[in-house]
Amino acid sequence: ELKVQELVEGFDQETSAVVMARLASLKMEVE
Structure with a gap:
């Protein structure tokens, strides 16, 4: 269980x- 949580x-x-x-990246493209 611990491994799964990790x-x-x-x-x-x-x-x-x-x-x-x-x-x-999207913000850079828009601006």
């Missing part, structure tokens, strides 16, 4: 980083 937390952090990067 994987989920790591995935969430990675997803957040990707989303933020996409938003930043």
Whole structure:
């Protein structure tokens, strides 16, 4: 269970980083 939770937390952090990067790139394109 601990391993699964760690994987989920790591995935969430990675997803957040990707989303933020996409938003930043989109903002750069718009401006």
